[in-house]
Amino acid sequence: MMTTGVSLAALMAEAGELRDRGHGRLISYSRKVFIPLTHLCRDVCHYCTFAERPRAGQPAYLSPDQVLAIARAGAAAGCTEALFTLGDKPELRYSAAREALAALGHETTIGYLTEMCGRVLRETGLLPHANPGVMTREEIAGLRAVTASQGIMLESTSERLCEKGGVHYGSPDKHPAVRLETIRLAGELKVPFTTGILIGIGETRDERMEALTAIRDLHAAHGHIQEVIVQNFRAKPDTKWADADEPDLQDLLWTIAMARKILGPDMNLQAPPNLSPGVYPRLIAAGLNDWGGISPVTPDHVNPEAPWPAIDELARRSAELGKVLVNRLPLYPAYARDPDTWLAPEVATQVRRMSDAEGLARDDDWSPGETTPPPAPRVLVSGVDSAIARAVDRATSGERLDPPEIVRLFAARDADYRHVTGAANALRQAVSGEVIRYVVNRNINYTNICYFRCKFCAFSKGRTHEDLRGAPYDLALDEVKRRAVEAWERGATEVCMQGGIHPDYTGETYVAICKAIKEAVPGMHIHAFSALEVTQGAATLKQPIPEFLASLQQAGLGTLPGTAAEILDDEVRAIICPDKINTAEWLGVQRAAHGLGLRTTSTIMYGHVETPLSWTRHLLALRDLQSETGGFTEFVPLPFVHMEAPMYRQGRARRGPTFREAVIMHSVARLALHPVIPNIQTSWVKMGPAGAAICLEAGANDLGGTLMNESISRAAGTQHGQEFPPDAMEALIRSIGRTPQQRDTLYRTVPEERRAASLVAADLAPLVLTPPRKRAAAA
Structure with a gap:
């Protein structure tokens, strides 16, 4: 895709128009709680502070009681999603992981994850989203029974990054081919799926576009990629890349805009707001329509140095560009509206009960027949959408509106x-x-x-x-x-x-x-x-x-x-x-x-x-x-x-x-x-x-x-x-x-x-409910 000679401002304007065509005024986020099931991982990515080695006296996995306590705190805070974060197959590297799993009654991390997703779903009502890394067909299918969505960051399709000196050297699960295969299998199994790219880890801009094109092609084949994340690398202390240069704002904006051009108007495009504080309107202008998961309960365990923005503040900042912040479920509306296709029956039941008619998260706890209506909705956006105003004017004049x-x-x-x-x-x-x-x-x-x-x-x-x-x-x-x-x-x-x-x-x-x-x-x-x-x-x-x-x-x-x-x-x-x-x-x-x-x-x-x-x-x-x-x-x-x-x-x-x-x-x-x-x-x-x-x-x-x-x-x-x-x-x-x-x-x-x-009506006399009796049957 040619971009030579196109200014960033022009590129962002085109991306913003595409986003508006697909999503109108809405900017979404998921109100979630993060559950770090384990910090152990067999990979050694050079920028990661999430992964840890086993430590004496430190449990290798959260216990079931710990998992449920976090989930219940999230449910009490109004969350709808339980995001399970964990390392990739630590049992293949650490005996401590194998021993801990055996004590929990499992042979694999994904087996334990599947059990915990099921318990969170059934005991707290939260919808699990799982990011366990590379998976087999059987593992994806097993998780599908108890999750609303799954995900794996593609990060990059550059094989160079897996060679000696690259950030993914020594990390077998970061090879592009195996990650692409996981995404493909999820498509065959009809799993609403999250993926994305990580920029600033040594890849070129052409390689970013290659990765985005690969994501686009997988979605075209299966229709299952519900969101794409453009995440900017942040250097962290105590990593091999602690002193590496981070991508600047211009680079991030360019990548978001190019992602929108490659992926089209309907794709859900996200950039984590806590990694780019203070520039929310510029990220919106570049074409994103989603802020990702934001937790009122737990930190971002992958980027603990970057606190979540307050949801009210995010709503106000989104409104500055005329956007309305809405809460979504861990799966996006198109998938929530078609649960029989995309969800296992038990998960589909909970999604129906948590969603509104558009497939977004319900914005109140009221239901017909209950006694007290919720408070009036807030108005943060100034100005009325022109399409809404035109439709209202036509209706008021007596015209028949189009569907x-x-x-x-x-x-x-x-x-x-x-x-x-x-x-x-x-x-x-x-x-x-x-x-x-x-x-x-x-x-x-x-x-x-x-x-x-x-x-x-x-x-x-x-x-x-x-x-x-x-x-x-x-x-x-x-x-x-x-x-x-x-x-x-x-x-x-x-x-x-x-x-x-x-x-x-x-x-x-x-x-x-x-x-x-x-x-x-x-x-x-x-x-x-x-x-x-x-x-x-x-x-x-x-x-x-x-x-x-x-x-x-x-x-x-x-x-x-x-x-x-x-x-x-x-x-x-x-x-x-x-x-x-x-x-x-x-x-x-x-x-x-x-x-x-x-x-x-x-x-x-x-x-x-x-x-x-x-x-x-x-x-x-x-x-x-x-x-x-x-x-x-x-x-x-x-x-x-x-x-x-x-x-x-x-x-x-x-x-x-x-x-x-x-x-x-x-x-x-x-x-x-x-x-x-x-x-x-x-x-x-x-x-x-x-x-x-x-x-x-x-x-x-x-x-x-x-x-x-x-x-x-x-x-x-x-x-x-x-x-x-x-x-x-x-x-x-x-x-x-x-x-x-x-x-x-x-x-x-x-x-x-x-x-x-x-x-001056008198009280009603008691009703007489005549029991069923034999009648002449209808012909």
């Missing part, structure tokens, strides 16, 4: 997050003013027996699934009517009816439910039946969906809830509900209902296995149908409540969205659905009252229903109550300076008699 624009909005952090949420709130004010509406309603879940096996659902039961939360039930019509009457007496204008798909239900069952409620309470609005229930009911009667909907409408059905949508992306539906209706079928039910004059709500359930691209597809599908029919009354984000969900308990899902993701879903929905869906509702059941209040200042204009009996989210593990009475709702709304207004299902103001009744 990449919406994905970019979902990724907003720091100043961009504040801009998106602020713009959504301003748009909310322009559309609906200062009024926040709510509806007094009652949930009636008529059965929790269901023959579908949706992997996110903790509510539904088989006929005998009493080991799950609550016993199976199938309400008698008299109990359904009693609850509807009681709801009316307590000021309700709506009953919301949904249940499991009972194997004995037919379309006539749903018709009978509507008739019974209308007979008991003629003025009650029936908001009932998901698209799945409609599809199943029509199928049992062998009727087209429009015909069946018309019969429900004649029986008293007023509107349909937009549930069973989950994620309108069939790639995701194939994972979470493979036996359920697909995206086209769900949209088809809504289209048919709208065609009959039946309005419907729309929802999304997010925070499990999907990505922001899935959210984007979902929003655009709703927008496009609404532009066609105008039948949606509102959009309701429903964050996934994970605690009792089967796919979470099986290790197959994240633990709901982060709080940032939950709030920004409301904001992006306000923008992306404008002007076709004017009402964005926040779920107090999922967000909690305090979280819902924040969403009401980020684009939402509706607080949903009082519910009276919320059972589906409660079954999943939410800590919030089953009812949010009108006086409490109105107090919450007034606390943020807004005006409450009670509405009906179609967003009309309710009669004063209804509102008055709701404010």
Whole structure:
């Protein structure tokens, strides 16, 4: 690659543009704890102070208790990674190492490392990253079962450095061919892998480029090299190279920039910040996008003379160049988002539980259903990303955004997050003013027996699934009517009816439910039946969906809830509900209902296995149908409540969205659905009252229903109550300076008699959960 005549400034400008193309405003780091399993090493690199010889009275290896104590301290300090540092195969050189390993029950250092990685993973929850040096295929495979990532520094491809007088003379594991082979084997075994070069150890610039090209070619073949480190040599006392010249800053910047050019925009490129203190903005300008591992607990055992920068300081210095510091896991987002390909099952479970929708480390400990939202995010960056600003402007003017624009909005952090949420709130004010509406309603879940096996659902039961939360039930019509009457007496204008798909239900069952409620309470609005229930009911009667909907409408059905949508992306539906209706079928039910004059709500359930691209597809599908029919009354984000969900308990899902993701879903929905869906509702059941209040200042204009009996989210593990009475709702709304207004299902103001009744409601009578009983089976 020709570089003659190109100034360093021009080279850095090109590298910075490439980096921005691949990574935008983000600069990442890994919050980790260092575990120096052993300082013994069979190699004798001339610049190294990490490697030591055996000493009398000095243990050759950390004990299991010492390893776990360090890991637990890291977990307590908020770390996500346990980086195991160690020498290369010391048992091949030192009898002390062999004896120590035998006492620990192992023949090799890597065998002991594998045991300790497994224990750290299982006993502390930290994700191990292992750097044990040259490995065989079997050793890499064994470590893969208990690590999130592995690594080996290539350092250089120069054979000269292994000759007499070179820094790697006498170090068999530093021969380029054996290190390249380890990297290649890791690629074949699908291991997310870290490598890099060490500059200033006697190599030439051409040899640096040869090493980087070799790394690029291995990645092109296997796609497994997740990051490349450009590390600058630092002379250390008591080494053969104690008096050697170190590479200067210009040399480091040139190498980082060339690495970016060779490796391309998407590669993660790192330079250790503790080896170049005070020049962070210049390293960013040269094209890096990652600061590597930083520990709030342990020193850099390889460079103990170089203290870690404070993470807050690194965030501020990164912000000076308009970059947002984010915490990642030991594996990078592209690999975290595809755990089935890149991780062993046990590791994949923990990665899912520690990651957000983009594959970064979760930035808070909040999950939907918990009581207290985290504090507001910091804003360090001045100015808003131009792409974010353009997308917001287009959305505010009512234009349909393209998928990449919406994905970019979902990724907003720091100043961009504040801009998106602020713009959504301003748009909310322009559309609906200062009024926040709510509806007094009652949930009636008529059965929790269901023959579908949706992997996110903790509510539904088989006929005998009493080991799950609550016993199976199938309400008698008299109990359904009693609850509807009681709801009316307590000021309700709506009953919301949904249940499991009972194997004995037919379309006539749903018709009978509507008739019974209308007979008991003629003025009650029936908001009932998901698209799945409609599809199943029509199928049992062998009727087209429009015909069946018309019969429900004649029986008293007023509107349909937009549930069973989950994620309108069939790639995701194939994972979470493979036996359920697909995206086209769900949209088809809504289209048919709208065609009959039946309005419907729309929802999304997010925070499990999907990505922001899935959210984007979902929003655009709703927008496009609404532009066609105008039948949606509102959009309701429903964050996934994970605690009792089967796919979470099986290790197959994240633990709901982060709080940032939950709030920004409301904001992006306000923008992306404008002007076709004017009402964005926040779920107090999922967000909690305090979280819902924040969403009401980020684009939402509706607080949903009082519910009276919320059972589906409660079954999943939410800590919030089953009812949010009108006086409490109105107090919450007034606390943020807004005006409450009670509405009906179609967003009309309710009669004063209804509102008055709701404010003096008596306590609810105990529920009767009719046990399962024999019904006439569906045809």
